[in-house]
Amino acid sequence: MTDLDGSPGRPDVPAAADLIHNNARLIRMRWLAGIAVLAGTAFGAHVAGAPLPALSLYVLGAIILAYNTLVKYASRRAGARRPALITTVQIAFDWLALAAFVHFTGGVESPAIAFFLFYVLLASILLPGRTAFTYAVLVIGLVVVLVVLEAAGVLPHYHVIPALPESLYRDPLYVTAILAFFGVTLLVIVSLAAPVLHEFRDHQRRLATLYQSVQALPSSLDLPRVLDQLVHGVTHALQAKAASIRLLDETGRQLKVTAAYGLSQAYLEKGPVEVDQSLIDQEALRGRPIIVEDTADDRRLQYPAEVLAEGIHSILCVALIGRRRPLGVLRVYGWQPHFFTEKDIDFVATVARQGAMAIENAMSYGELQRADATKSQFVRAVTHELRSPVVASQSLLRAVLRDLAGGLNDLQRDILGRLSERLNALQMLIDDLLDLAAGKVEGLEGALAPVSVEAMVLGIVDRLSSQAEEKKVDLRVDYVPRGLSVMASEDGLSRIFLNLIGNAVKYTPAGGKVDVELEQRGDDVVVTVADTGIGIPEVDVPHIFEEFYRASNVKQNGLTGTGLGLAIVKDLVERYGGRVSVRSKPGEGSTFTVVLPLAG
Amino acid sequence: MAKILIIDDDPDIVLAMRLCLQGAGHDAFDAKNGQEGLRMVPEIKPDLIILDVMMDTTTEGFQVSLKLRSPDPGSPLAAYRRIPILMLTALHSTTDLRFGPDEDYLPVDAFVDKPIDPDKLVRQVDAMLAKSRHPEGGE
Numbered sequence: 031m032t033d034l035d036g037s038p039g040r041p042d043v044p045a046a047a048d049l050i051h052n053n054a055r056l057i058r059m060r061w062l063a064g065i066a067v068l069a070g071t072a073f074g075a076h077v078a079g080a081p082l083p084a085l086s087l088y089v090l091g092a093i094i095l096a097y098n099t100l101v102k103y104a105s106r107r108a109g110a111r112r113p114a115l116i117t118t119v120q121i122a123f124d125w126l127a128l129a130a131f132v133h134f135t136g137g138v139e140s141p142a143i144a145f146f147l148f149y150v151l152l153a154s155i156l157l158p159g160r161t162a163f164t165y166a167v168l169v170i171g172l173v174v175v176l177v178v179l180e181a182a183g184v185l186p187h188y189h190v191i192p193a194l195p196e197s198l199y200r201d202p203l204y205v206t207a208i209l210a211f212f213g214v215t216l217l218v219i220v221s222l223a224a225p226v227l228h229e230f231r232d233h234q235r236r237l238a239t240l241y242q243s244v245q246a247l248p249s250s251l252d253l254p255r256v257l258d259q260l261v262h263g264v265t266h267a268l269q270a271k272a273a274s275i276r277l278l279d280e281t282g283r284q285l286k287v288t289a290a291y292g293l294s295q296a297y298l299e300k301g302p303v304e305v306d307q308s309l310i311d312q313e314a315l316r317g318r319p320i321i322v323e324d325t326a327d328d329r330r331l332q333y334p335a336e337v338l339a340e341g342i343h344s345i346l347c348v349a350l351i352g353r354r355r356p357l358g359v360l361r362v363y364g365w366q367p368h369f370f371t372e373k374d375i376d377f378v379a380t381v382a383r384q385g386a387m388a389i390e391n392a393m394s395y396g397e398l399q400r401a402d403a404t405k406s407q408f409v410r411a412v413t414h415e416l417r418s419p420v421v422a423s424q425s426l427l428r429a430v431l432r433d434l435a436g437g438l439n440d441l442q443r444d445i446l447g448r449l450s451e452r453l454n455a456l457q458m459l460i461d462d463l464l465d466l467a468a469g470k471v472e473g474l475e476g477a478l479a480p481v482s483v484e485a486m487v488l489g490i491v492d493r494l495s496s497q498a499e500e501k502k503v504d505l506r507v508d509y510v511p512r513g514l515s516v517m518a519s520e521d522g523l524s525r526i527f528l529n530l531i532g533n534a535v536k537y538t539p540a541g542g543k544v545d546v547e548l549e550q551r552g553d554d555v556v557v558t559v560a561d562t563g564i565g566i567p568e569v570d571v572p573h574i575f576e577e578f579y580r581a582s583n584v585k586q587n588g589l590t591g592t593g594l595g596l597a598i599v600k601d602l603v604e605r606y607g608g609r610v611s612v613r614s615k616p617g618e619g620s621t622f623t624v625v626l627p628l629a630g
Numbered sequence: 631m632a633k634i635l636i637i638d639d640d641p642d643i644v645l646a647m648r649l650c651l652q653g654a655g656h657d658a659f660d661a662k663n664g665q666e667g668l669r670m671v672p673e674i675k676p677d678l679i680i681l682d683v684m685m686d687t688t689t690e691g692f693q694v695s696l697k698l699r700s701p702d703p704g705s706p707l708a709a710y711r712r713i714p715i716l717m718l719t720a721l722h723s724t725t726d727l728r729f730g731p732d733e734d735y736l737p738v739d740a741f742v743d744k745p746i747d748p749d750k751l752v753r754q755v756d757a758m759l760a761k762s763r764h765p766e767g768g769e
Contacts, residue, residue: 418640419642420745421643421744421745422640422642422643422646422744422745423642423745424745424746425642425643425646425647425744425745425746426642426645426646426649428646428745428746428747428748429645429646429649429650429653429746429748430649432650432653432748432749434649434650434652434653434748435649457745
């Protein structure tokens with residue numbers, strides 16, 4: 031049997047929780063047993079006047095209560111860790127106590143012999159089939175040994191029921207008959223109870239597993255996986271023949287098998303299901319679970335011959351209803367006619383509700399991803415087309431401005447200079463867009479390698495130092511060399527710090543300073559870029575990493591920029607598994623913090 | 631004064647470069663695709679080739695440079711395999727095509743970015759010409 035998650039089946043033992051629970055129950059019942067032995071002896075010996083070995087029975091009752099105290103203590107100490115051991119030890123003690131009880135109450139004549147049935151039944155419930163069988167054989171052995179030892183005179187025999195002949199315990203026919211019936215009864219109990227109980231427990235476990243996986247489904251965004259889990263899970267939970275999910279196509283007129291379990295390829299390829307022609311699906315899609323109790327005798331089927339040939343004798347069909355529209359149907363196929371119970375219908379309906387939510391989530395996520403990829407490819411194509419004319423125009427203008435096409439008068443030079451500036455800004459915007467689009471398109475497969483953050487930050491500070499000096503901004507870097515590397519691409523990492531440190535220099539007025547700090551914190555490297563610049567107004571802070579967002583004070587001050595730099599920073603930092611944040615006060619400055627996981 | 635062949639499909643880029651190179655006293659010739667460029671090499675016998683990386687296809691520039699560096703035996707190009715090649719890249723830094731001048735992979739000598747900066751272009755061209763005329767640093 032395959033499990034829901036495809037892992038091999040678990041070993042055939044009850045869950046530890048069952049054992050712990052049952053151990054506690056055994057302990058509770060044993061208090062009663064001990065007291066019953068004491069009370070029963072008092073009544074039997076002193077009131078009813080039975081010739082019982084009262085002292086021995088009192089001692090036995092006391093021993094039962096004593097070891098129950100020990101078992102209770104042990105199971106509190108170790109029961110949760112080793113419930114099976116606790117169970118085995120208790121049962122062994124109980125057998126000895128029960129054997130003693132049977133012995134003191136007449137051996138083969140004792141009605142207490144029937145108590146052993148109770149233990150064998152318990153073992154069948156609690157323990158794996160083979161172990162329960164071993165237990166039954168041991169119990170039979172124990173009783174046989176007791177009875178034979180008494181008959182042979184090795185153990186004394188207590189004759190407690192005066193009405194029975196005194197030598198009955200030595201009568202070969204009687205003893206053999208009692209032992210044979212006793213043994214057969216125990217073995218029958220085990221062979222009947224164990225498989226039934228295990229099947230029941232398996233079933234329960236499958237339901238629990240299915241329930242859990244169905245609960246978890248809506249958070250899974252992988253559509254084929256969601257569908258597969260549903261059909262597998264439902265088939266196993268109901269022990270049905272098969273299950274399938276058919277989703278409506280774009281027209282809403284045809285159902286297409288999107289996931290199936292337990293059906294032959296030929297059956298799946300029998301043809302499309304037209305909603306118009308499938309009464310069952312039509313009804314189900316209206317939201318009511320539909321049952322075909324017997325496929326041999328149901329006129330609603332579109333492919334009756336194929337259904338029978340496939341060995342499908344009953345069908346349960348439930349719609350998968352999304353938030354706004356029906357998505358399709360979940361069908362479960364039964365081995366026999368009248369396979370499904372009312373409970374099964376409720377159960378499948380619940381699974382279908384959760385499943386529909388999961389399917390819808392996965393579908394919208396898939397659409398989102400496709401839209402995002404298409405958008406990014408589009409942006410990339412457009413920016414390439416945009417960049418070519420812009421760079422060609424810039425190239426020409428620069429040549430003209432260098433007087434390579436003849437001399438210019440001052441006005442012409444001024445105008446062409448302005449033109450060139452505007453083109454530069456346009457090119458910056460396109461380059462940023464291209465970065466952003468490239469990141470989105472290639473982000474997932476881009477190969478990352480360890481890159482030294484220290485070397486990168488130092489290099490960028492060095493590159494920007496002349497610009498800072500020109501602006502009279504004090505640009506400093508503070509770090510202790512530790513050889514810190516992160517998994518990134520060299521270009522991307524350079525882009526991150528060039529943007530952040532470049533911005534800090536750009537938005538800091540003369541006389542201000544920019545401090546870059548680099549330190550290790552746990553498994554992360556933390557780079558902070560703090561400036562004493564114009565700062566970011568509070569309302570803008572939450573949006574500052576959004577694409578095309580530019581803080582209001584930047585626009586007012588006429589500072590140029592594309593509004594994409596920080597979006598790119600965020601995109602890249604997140605691609606490398608890190609995060610970026612900002613603290614800022616208008617007029618006082620901003621501090622950007624980048625946290626990246628260390629390589630290795 | 632050197633003969634320089636520009637292979638680029640963008641006539642405005644060609645014009646801008648022509649202005650820059652002529653301003654620096656060089657002779658500029660141009661071809662608008664790889665095939666035409668390769669045909670012109672034996673005719674013009676250029677001292678340097680400026681090659682656009684991306685013409686009709688993203689790899690046309692690379693293919694042309696490979697043909698120039700390792701021509702088929704007996705091809706008229708065989709005599710020109712040592713001509714310095716300057717590759718023009720329109721590609722922005724973080725896009726996928728990014729190679730260093732690697733003899734195995736990309737047989738070019740240097741790169742220059744678009745848009746063309748006249749001073750940078752001329753400096754680069756002159757440096758490459760000086761190197762090819764005086765290999766190993768002088769005669």
